[in-house]
Amino acid sequence: MGLLDRLPDTPARASRELMLLLSLGPALMDVRGYGAPEVGATYTRARQLCEQLGETSQLFAALLGLRIHNVSRAQYAVGRELGERMLHMAQQAQNADWLLEAHGALGACMFPQGELGAAAAHLKQALALYDPERHQAHVFAHGVDPGIRALNFLALILWLQGYPDQARERSMDALALAQKLAYGPTLAFTLAYAAELHQLRREAPLVRERAEAAIAVSIEHGLPYWLAWGTIFSGWARVQPGNLQDGIAQLREGLRAEQSAGGAEQRSYFLATLADCLWRAGDVEGGLRTLEEATAIVNKTGEHFFDAELHRLKGVMLLASVSEAERVIASSDEAQACFLRAIAVARAQGARALQLRAATNLARLWQRAGRLGEARQVLSEVFDTFTEGLDTGDLRDARALLDALPSSSARTIDDVRG
Incomplete structure (x- = not known):
């Protein structure tokens, strides 16, 4: 120059x-x-x-x-x-x-804005035009293979929409193409997004495997952005009983590294993940502060795809922050409002996976309050729409809770909202 x-x-x-x-x-x-x-x-x-x-x-x-x-x-x-x-x-x-x-x-662009249906439609149109052999040259001219990019984003959207098995298939398709292409940046990108999908599916061993592979590729090729993502997911996978603080420290390190590389994409999701880890480690106040930070980012950027989870996690942490004697009171106000808000947001976005999580938490809350019929209704309403992924963690938890709830007539959830 x-x-x-x-x-x-x-x-x-x-x-x-x-x-x-x-x-x-x-x-x-x-x-x-x-x-x-x-x-x-x-x-x-x-x-x-x-x-x-x-x-x-x-x-x-x-x-x-x-x-x-x-x-x-x-x-x-x-x-x-x-x-x-x-x-x-x-x-x-x-x-x-x-x-x-x-x-x-x-x-x-539309995916992080929470427009899941429109985003999926555009990505499917892209894939309909994609020829792996013909379009591999795009990766060198534009920095990313367009078909692999579309598959990675579509996998996350499919999970959110309630198709966990189809999401896994699209992720595996992307990884197979990336491995065949053997171009470091695209492989690191795909491994990082595969780690994200497995994190959403609550599959810690697979998260760790994909994250460590992303880290290795990123170090080999000098890719700070994907090194940061790999570090975040590796940290999450390490947050297990007996090793909570080490994992949280690594997760924070990855967040700082992403910011240093100029990244802010999916920040609300990453912060929600950190908040959940802090809560699991017993730092409820730290978790709530982190959720407030994530919400501020949502308001600033319009990154809405994980809004429902922010509301749900706030409800979970509000329940954890009160004593057992106060819990009945808390159950009937702020936490319930958070779960209902999460359900409404997820339903509006077509994010059935997040709706299921919030409905599971609300059903547990109502179960403890003796509102068994309402608990069963709010959970079965979304659970019964799933046709795949019944072996995944969220769906197993929902099924176990439904099995513990008796069938009976009760007020509807619309009565509760009213």
Whole structure:
């Protein structure tokens, strides 16, 4: 780039600079992190040069890089605007490769915003256009394989929507493609997202396996962003009885590392995970403070995909923060309100997995209060909609609770809301 500074300011010089910037962008994403300031500056300058030169094809690449940068910094509204412009350009040009990237970009933006159905639709459209052999070159031009990216995001959405087995299948498809591609950054990305899916499925041994693999790949290839994610999930997997504090310390280390790499994506989810670990370690107040931090991030960024879990965890911790004598009173007010709010948010988003968790907690609360019929109804209402994943932890817990609740007529949950 220094040599370009010596050249006269001509279209030829601008074209050379643009070519260098678009080649530099993916490398900077890998070695600095997707949200690093250098990445944003590189693609912003590339966009300026494209608009100056009228380079439509290269403008698409610059917008794609900016979209990745902004989403990694939790600037979802900006990322979505860029994705919508990309889709418009793709439709205007009738370019199938651009359509693949644009649909994938919009799906990746809408997912953290909590628009699960719309995000899944875009990701499925991307996958319908994806040819692994043909589109592998995209990983070198744009920093990520578009099909593998779509599969990783779709796996998380499917879990949230209540399809844990389909989610696992999509994750395994992504991992198989990433291993075949054998490109370090894409493999680390896929391992990190696989760890996230297994964390949601409450499969600690698999979380640890995927996280440690992500760490190893990230160290080998110098990938600070995915090293941070691997560290977070490895920490979570270590938070077991007798080893709580070591795992929490590692989880915190990963959160700091992600921030150092310019990352803020899914921060509310990561903080909810930390809050849950703190509560399990007996630090209820620390857990509640961490949930407040997560809620502030939601309000600032519009990252809503884990809202229901934030409400649910607050209810769990409110119950844990009172004495046994006070628990009956607490059960009937704040905690119940949190669980009901979690159920309503999850239902509105189509996040049946989170609705099931909140309904399980509410059913336990009502069981202790002697409201057995209502407890059974609120839980069976969502449990009975599941057709797969009955061997996963959340569904096993719900089934065991239902088995302990007698069938009887009772007020409906709508009566309780009223």
